[in-house]
Amino acid sequence: MTFNPDHNFHAQTQESIEKKESIEDKVSTPSAEPVQLRTQSLDTTEGVIDSQELERVLDEAAIEAAGQGDGTSLYLWGLIFFAAIGGLLFGYDTGAISSVLVQVGNDLDGKPLSNGDKEFITSALTLGAIFAALCGGLVADKIGRKWTLVVCDVLFVVGAVVQAVAKHKWTMIPGRFIMGWGVGAAAQVVPIYIQELAPARIRGRLTTLNSVAVTGGQVIAYAIGAGFENVNDGWRWIIAMGAFPPVIQAIGIHFFMPESPRYLVKVDKAGEAKRAMRKIYPQATEEEIDKKIGVLQRHIKSTDLPILVRISKIWTDLPTRRATFLCSLVLFAQQLSGFNSLMYYSASIFKSAGLDNPTATGLIISGTNFLCTFIAVKWIDRFGRRKFLLCTMPGVIAFLVATALVFHFMLLKTGGQLVENTEYSSTLTSLMLVFMVLYVASYATGLGNVPWQQGEFFGMDTRGVGTSISTAVNWSGNLMVSSTFLQLMEKITPSGAFGFYAGLTLIFLILVYFLYPETAGISLEEVRMTLDGGFNVKKSLKMRKEKVALWKAQAEREKANKKQKAEYLA
Numbered sequence: 007m008t009f010n011p012d013h014n015f016h017a018q019t020q021e022s023i024e025k026k027e028s029i030e031d032k033v034s035t036p037s038a039e040p041v042q043l044r045t046q047s048l049d050t051t052e053g054v055i056d057s058q059e060l061e062r063v064l065d066e067a068a069i070e071a072a073g074q075g076d077g078t079s080l081y082l083w084g085l086i087f088f089a090a091i092g093g094l095l096f097g098y099d100t101g102a103i104s105s106v107l108v109q110v111g112n113d114l115d116g117k118p119l120s121n122g123d124k125e126f127i128t129s130a131l132t133l134g135a136i137f138a139a140l141c142g143g144l145v146a147d148k149i150g151r152k153w154t155l156v157v158c159d160v161l162f163v164v165g166a167v168v169q170a171v172a173k174h175k176w177t178m179i180p181g182r183f184i185m186g187w188g189v190g191a192a193a194q195v196v197p198i199y200i201q202e203l204a205p206a207r208i209r210g211r212l213t214t215l216n217s218v219a220v221t222g223g224q225v226i227a228y229a230i231g232a233g234f235e236n237v238n239d240g241w242r243w244i245i246a247m248g249a250f251p252p253v254i255q256a257i258g259i260h261f262f263m264p265e266s267p268r269y270l271v272k273v274d275k276a277g278e279a280k281r282a283m284r285k286i287y288p289q290a291t292e293e294e295i296d297k298k299i300g301v302l303q304r305h306i307k308s309t310d311l312p313i314l315v316r317i318s319k320i321w322t323d324l325p326t327r328r329a330t331f332l333c334s335l336v337l338f339a340q341q342l343s344g345f346n347s348l349m350y351y352s353a354s355i356f357k358s359a360g361l362d363n364p365t366a367t368g369l370i371i372s373g374t375n376f377l378c379t380f381i382a383v384k385w386i387d388r389f390g391r392r393k394f395l396l397c398t399m400p401g402v403i404a405f406l407v408a409t410a411l412v413f414h415f416m417l418l419k420t421g422g423q424l425v426e427n428t429e430y431s432s433t434l435t436s437l438m439l440v441f442m443v444l445y446v447a448s449y450a451t452g453l454g455n456v457p458w459q460q461g462e463f464f465g466m467d468t469r470g471v472g473t474s475i476s477t478a479v480n481w482s483g484n485l486m487v488s489s490t491f492l493q494l495m496e497k498i499t500p501s502g503a504f505g506f507y508a509g510l511t512l513i514f515l516i517l518v519y520f521l522y523p524e525t526a527g528i529s530l531e532e533v534r535m536t537l538d539g540g541f542n543v544k545k546s547l548k549m550r551k552e553k554v555a556l557w558k559a560q561a562e563r564e565k566a567n568k569k570q571k572a573e574y575l576a
C-alpha cells in the first residue's frame with residue numbers, strides 16, 4: 007500500500023468533525039441516546055454529563071477542526087491578566103504583613119506591639135477571609151463575578167487606607183479585617199471567573215496562574231517591604247501601595263471585562279453572553295457560539311438546584327461528602343505544615359536572629375515559594391497530584407525537623423529562645439536559612455499548590471458550595487497558625503514549634519497515603535466515580551495507569567506517523 011502523507015491528517019480532522027457533530031447532535035436533542043465518548047458514556051438527557059468534559063470535547067473538536075492552536079486570544083489573556091490582579095492582591099496583602107510588623111515600632115499607641123498584638127493584627131485578615139470564603143461564591147452567583155470583583159476592590163482600598171493612616175492598634179485591626187473580606191472573596195471568585203472564561207483544554211493550567219499571581223504578589227510585597235525598610239513611616243507606604251492595583255482592576259473591569267458568559271446565561275441574558283463569547287473566542291463561528299450557549303443553558307438547567315439542596319448534598323451524597331472531606335483535608339494540611347508562619351513572621355524571626363536586613367532576607371523565602379510554584383504548574387498534570395504530594399511531603403517533614411534541630415543548637419546559649427541583640431553562630435544561622443529554603447521548596451511544589459486543584463473532585467452542582475467549605479477550612483488552618491505561632495515559639499521554643507508542624511505534617515502524609523486518590527489525567531466524571539463506595543485509592547491508580555499506557559501508545563503512534571511522513575517526503 008502506498009503511503010499518503012496527508013491521509014492521517016485528513017482522517018483525524020474528519021474524525022474530529024464527526025465526533026464534534028455527533029456530540030452536538032446529542033446536546034441539542036434532549037431525547038438522544040447516551041454518547042460513547044473516550045472511556046465513559048455521557049448521558050446528556052439526565053444532566054449526568056459533566057459539561058466541563060463535554061465543553062472540553064467541543065473545544066477540542068472545534069480547535070482541531072479549525073487548526074487554531076490552543077483556542078486563546080489576546081483578549082482572553084487580557085481578561086485573565088485583569089482577573090489575576092485579585093490573586094496578586096491576595097498575595098500582596100498577606101505577604102506585606104511580614105515587613106510591616108518589624109517596621110511599625112512605636113507608631114501604634116506609642117508603644118511596641120506585643121507578640122499577641124502582632125498575631126491579632128495578622129489574623130484579623132484571616133478571620134475576614136474565612137467569612138468571605140463562605141459567602142463569596144453565593145454573592146458571585148447573585149450579583150455576578152465581575153461586580154463581586156469590584157466589591158473586592160472597594161474592600162481592598164478601604165482596608166488599605168484605614169490601616170495606612172492608623173494611629174492605634176484598634177484602627178489597624180478593623181482595617182485588616184475589612185481587607186480580609188476582599189482577600190477571601192477574591193480567592194474564591196478569581197478562579198471561578200478564569201475557569202468560566204478559559205477554553206476547557208487549558209483551563210487547569212490557566213487556573214494555576216492564580217497561584218502564580220498569589221505567590222508573585224507575596225514576592226512583590228517582600229521586595230517593596232525591603233525597599234522601605236529604612237524609610238520613616240515606610241510601613242504605611244507598604245500598605246498604601248496595596249490600594250493601587252484594585253483601582254487598575256476596577257478600571258479594567260469597567261472598560262474591558264465582560265461578565266462571565268456562564269453567569270449571563272444563568273440570569274437569562276443569552277444575548278449578552280453571546281456578545282462576550284464572540285470577543286473571547288474570535289476564531290469561533292456563529293454556529294459554534296450558539297452551540298456553546300446551548301451547552302451552557304442545558305447544563306445550567308440540570309445543575310441549578312436550590313441552594314439548600316446543594317448544601318444538603320454535601321452531606322447526603324456520599325461521593326460529594328468524601329470529596330469535601332478530602333479537599334478540606336489537604337487544604338488544612340497545607341496550612342498546618344506551618345508555611346505561613348514564615349510568610350507572615352519571617353522578618354520578625356530573622357530580626358530576632360540578628361540578621362541585618364530581615365525583610366530582604368525574607369525575600370529568599372517568598373522567592374523560593376514563587377519559583378517552585380512554576381514546577382507545580384508545569385508538571386502537575388503529567389506527574390499526578392497524589393504523587394506530587396507523596397514525594398514532597400516527606401521533604402517538608404525532613405526539612406522542618408532539620409530546621410528545628412538547627413534552632414535547638416543555635417539557641418542553646420539563650421535557653422532555647424530567640425533573644426534580640428544576641429550574637430548567634432553565623433554558621434548555624436546560615437544553616438537555618440538553607441533548611442528553611444529547602445522546606446519552602448518542598449512545600450511550594452506540593453502542598454502549596456496541589457490542594458487548590460480541588461474543583462475537579464466535585465460535580466458542577468456542588469462545586470461552588472463544596473469548594474467554599476474547603477476554602478474556609480483552609481483559612482481556618484491559616485488562622486490557627488497565624489494567631490498562635492509567635493506564642494507557640496515562646497511557649498515551646500522555635501525548635502519545638504517547627505518540630506510540632508513536622509509532626510502534624512507526618513499525620514497528614516499518612517492520611518494522604520491511605521485516602522487521597524489520583525485525579526490527574528482522569529476525566530471529571532471518572533474522578534466522581536472513583537469516590538463512589540469509598541476513597542478507592544487503588545482503583546484510581548489503576549485507572550491512571552491505564553490512561554498513561556493509552557497516552558504512551560498514542561504518542562508512539564503519532565511518532566511513527568511523523569517518521570513515516572518525514573521518510574515519504576524525503
Ligand SMILES: O[C@H]1[C@H](O)[C@@H](O)[C@H](O)[C@@H](O)[C@H]1O
Binds near residue numbers: 217224349454484
Ligand atoms: O497556596 C497558597 C500559597 O502557598 C501561599 O504562599 C500561602 O500564603 C497561602 O496560604 C496558600 O494558600
